[in-house]
Amino acid sequence: MLVAWAIAGLAVGAVLNILVARLPRRRFSFGWPVRCRYCRAPLALSEVPALASYLFHGGKCTACGHRIGPRYLLVEIATGALFAGLYLRFGMSWPLLVYSLYASIFVIITMIDLEHRLILNVVTYPSILLGAALSFVTPGLEGGQGLLGGLFYGGLFLLFYLGAVLFYRNAVALGLGDVKLALFIGLVTGLRGAFIATLLGTLIGAAIGIWLMLFRGKSSQATMPYGPSLTLGAAVTILWSPWVG
Numbered sequence: 001m002l003v004a005w006a007i008a009g010l011a012v013g014a015v016l017n018i019l020v021a022r023l024p025r026r027r028f029s030f031g032w033p034v035r036c037r038y039c040r041a042p043l044a045l046s047e048v049p050a051l052a053s054y055l056f057h058g059g060k061c062t063a064c065g066h067r068i069g070p071r072y073l074l075v076e077i078a079t080g081a082l083f084a085g086l087y088l089r090f091g092m093s094w095p096l097l098v099y100s101l102y103a104s105i106f107v108i109i110t111m112i113d114l115e116h117r118l119i120l121n122v123v124t125y126p127s128i129l130l131g132a133a134l135s136f137v138t139p140g141l142e143g144g145q146g147l148l149g150g151l152f153y154g155g156l157f158l159l160f161y162l163g164a165v166l167f168y169r170n171a172v173a174l175g176l177g178d179v180k181l182a183l184f185i186g187l188v189t190g191l192r193g194a195f196i197a198t199l200l201g202t203l204i205g206a207a208i209g210i211w212l213m214l215f216r217g218k219s220s221q222a223t224m225p226y227g228p229s230l231t232l233g234a235a236v237t238i239l240w241s242p243w244v245g
């Protein structure tokens with residue numbers, strides 16, 4: 001079952017790649033055809049998952065020969081690995097389904113934030129509603145634990161955001177998208193999980209920020225996306241914290 005769930009993760013990763021490409025362009029369909037990013041030729045089914053493209057077509061579009069980026073492959077492998085990790089954590093259970101869904105949302109948010117420096121409302125709003133609703137029927141999040149987690153993490157980042165705007169004219173480039181993402185993460189990790197996710201997320205963010213300042217010059221700090229640090233912290237929390245699920 002572990003292998004089956006990991007393969008399901010690879011397949012989900014292929015769908016996530018399509019959504020990551022389409023959502024920022026306000027296209028909300030999974031629909032066919034999926035087109036080559038470079039020549040717009042419709043892709044065959046055996047070309048759409050990056051893994052299949054690399055296996056059968058050398059990782060190139062069969063129409064224009066343009067190499068598809070390794071990041072598409074990376075998204076599929078990362079999603080497969082996340083699904084496998086969640087299976088090891090939860091076994092075949094209701095929380096496995098719920099957290100696999102949340103992990104998929106994290107992948108979408110991370111990739112779009114890295115590419116566009118954006119966390120889209122069209123992703124966060126439905127995710128927040130979903131996280132709030134499912135918190136009532138997910139072990140570890142019932143009894144208001146999920147809602148308290150959302151209130152804590154979202155509230156904390158709202159304070160960070162207001163502080164950044166008031167005192168630094170938002171030189172740290174924290175966005176309201178980050179606040180909404182923090183709210184979502186709190187909803188799905190619960191209050192105790194949210195403490196750990198906050199700690200990990202801010203530590204990872206600080207580490208990346210320092211690395212950027214040291215090696216890329218100070219101005220990079222202003223363009224650093226915070227979303228990926230927060231989602232990474234959340235993923236680690238969900239996979240290892242005894243307080244989630």
Ligand SMILES: [Zn+2]
Pocket residue numbers: 036037038039040041061062063064065066
């Ligand atoms: Zn092409």
